[in-house]
Amino acid sequence: MLEFSLLNTLTSDAAFLRITPDRQQHFQYESVSLHCDGTADSTRITGTRNTEEFIPLCDIKRTSKGSSCKIERIYPADSGEYWCETGGGERSNRVNITVADGSVILESPVLPVMEGESVTLSCRNKTTSTNLSADFFKDGHLIMESSSAETTIQNVSKSDEGLYKCSISGGGESPESWLAVRVNKHPAIPSSPGEDSPSDDSDSSHLLILCGAVTIFFMALVLLLVGLLYIKKHRACGEDAADDSDSLTYTVVFTKPRKAKDEEDDSFQPIYSALAMNETPQALQHGLY
Numbered sequence: 001m002l003e004f005s006l007l008n009t010l011t012s013d014a015a016f017l018r019i020t021p022d023r024q025q026h027f028q029y030e031s032v033s034l035h036c037d038g039t040a041d042s043t044r045i046t047g048t049r050n051t052e053e054f055i056p057l058c059d060i061k062r063t064s065k066g067s068s069c070k071i072e073r074i075y076p077a078d079s080g081e082y083w084c085e086t087g088g089g090e091r092s093n094r095v096n097i098t099v100a101d102g103s104v105i106l107e108s109p110v111l112p113v114m115e116g117e118s119v120t121l122s123c124r125n126k127t128t129s130t131n132l133s134a135d136f137f138k139d140g141h142l143i144m145e146s147s148s149a150e151t152t153i154q155n156v157s158k159s160d161e162g163l164y165k166c167s168i169s170g171g172g173e174s175p176e177s178w179l180a181v182r183v184n185k186h187p188a189i190p191s192s193p194g195e196d197s198p199s200d201d202s203d204s205s206h207l208l209i210l211c212g213a214v215t216i217f218f219m220a221l222v223l224l225l226v227g228l229l230y231i232k233k234h235r236a237c238g239e240d241a242a243d244d245s246d247s248l249t250y251t252v253v254f255t256k257p258r259k260a261k262d263e264e265d266d267s268f269q270p271i272y273s274a275l276a277m278n279e280t281p282q283a284l285q286h287g288l289y
Contacts, residue, residue: 003125013094015043015066018110024177027126032074034058035094036068036084043087045069049080056082057220096178103127106165111282112180113156122150123166123174133169138162156181177203209232 020033034056036043043066047054047167056078076099084092095110108120123134123146133148135142139162144151149168153160161181167173174275 015086017045017082017084017092017095019095019097022110023105023107024110025100025107025175026107028075028099028101029073031070031072032097033068033070034082035066035068043067043084045082047078047080047082049077051258052078074099098177100175100177102172102174103262104166104168104174106174106177108164108177108179114182115157115184117156118152118154119156119179120152121164121166121179123168124149124267125171128171129130132171134166135169136164138164158183191231205222248265250266264282 016037018035018037020035021030026032032219034045036045043062044069045056045058045060047056056071057070058071060067060069067084074097077096079099079283081096083094088213093111103126105124109119113119121136123132123136125132132149133145133147136144136151138160149166158181161179162260163176164179165174165176
């Protein structure tokens with residue numbers, strides 16, 4: 001029985017290898033399919049066993065999206081590292097398959113788990129489908145005793161990487177498989193109780209924009225009203241000034257000769273008349289005489 005770790009070094013974005021069923025360990029005589037997705041070029045599936053490359057014996061089918069290889073009956077000798085390789089020599093990610101000749105396997109993901117996510121490990125018995133109690137080990141140390149034959153690791157981190165296996169009392173022990181964890185380069189920053197979440201920030205921004213628009217509208221309305229009042233007042237002042245100019249009164253002084261007691265001295269007697277601008281010419285003549 002071969003034991004190995006899972007590698008996920010991508011050397012080409014053109015092809016991607018996945019396995020069905022999606023687990024690292026498989027029972028002997030099971031059917032396993034390998035899929036090379038993402039390339040329409042001539043692609044082959046290659047494996048290594050004890051540092052020697054080999055081509056698996058399987059029925060290869062090609063489609064417009066890639067190719068697949070189905071191994072009808074898998075054996076411990078098929079354990080190894082597999083990858084897809086294009087005609088140009090480009091290689092996909094690498095995955096490992098372990099074929100157990102015993103009755104217990106550990107079900108763990110083929111691809112690395114993203115940091116911060118959760119992963120469930122299950123201990124499976126080939127002959128019994130009912131849930132059994134199982135013990136889980138990491139790097140040879142007992143980490144969990146489960147009555148449901150599975151355990152979940154919450155919020156996975158790099159410290160959870162390692163070799164895992166399980167055992168069922170009276171059923172046997174599984175091979176070891178490597179659990180890989182991929183570091184999240186852009187982790188989500190959890191908001192503390194005193195901080196606003198991104199959705200709260202978005203709502204606050206929308207509220208600020210709305211308040212600004214309402215404020216600008218009312219300021220424009222106030223300026224419009226002030227302008228109308230100013231124009232109205234200016235017109236009223238103009239009309240008052242016109243009324244005042246119409247009612248101006250002028251004083252006209254005329255002199256009329258008169259004879260004094262002493263006839264030798266002639267003098268003039270002043271005659272006063274008030275002239276209003278709104279008086280008619282008849283009134284003016286009456287005032288003169």
